[in-house]
Amino acid sequence: MEIPQLKNPQTFYESVWHVVRTVPHSFVVTYGQVAQMVDPPSGIDPADYKAFGPRWVGHAMAVCPDDVPWQRVINSQGKVSNWPRAAEQRKRLEAEGVIFGNDKINLKQYQWRGPDEPTQGRLF
């Protein structure tokens, strides 16, 4: 065995939480996007990470601490994923001023581009 496989998931999860904490108020990111922003775990095949990174992000969000704005992580379709707290998630986002159209969010408008692009000129 030369290459270990994600020998410490906890570390990966904490990296995910760190990234999510940097997402600004009234903006959203997708699972796949977060997977790309996170520093890839060493020793993981890039193809494997591409395929399952987004899912790992999902697992990480399922067990995240309360100080993480988990409501700002949605799927690539611009919708809130189907899970027990979906209603609460939407409620939180709307409380931040995010507008849902037909159960969907306009990613063009609300998706966060990254740390280098502060608030895209919009307030909040």
Next chain:
DNA sequence: CGCTTGACCGGAA
């Protein structure tokens, strides 16, 4: 310990 499911994604039919 083995089998099933998954807060996913991108592309194809």
Next chain:
DNA sequence: ATTCCGGCCAAGC
């Protein structure tokens, strides 16, 4: 628009 598929990991039961 909707449904299906490959990906081949990790947690839950």
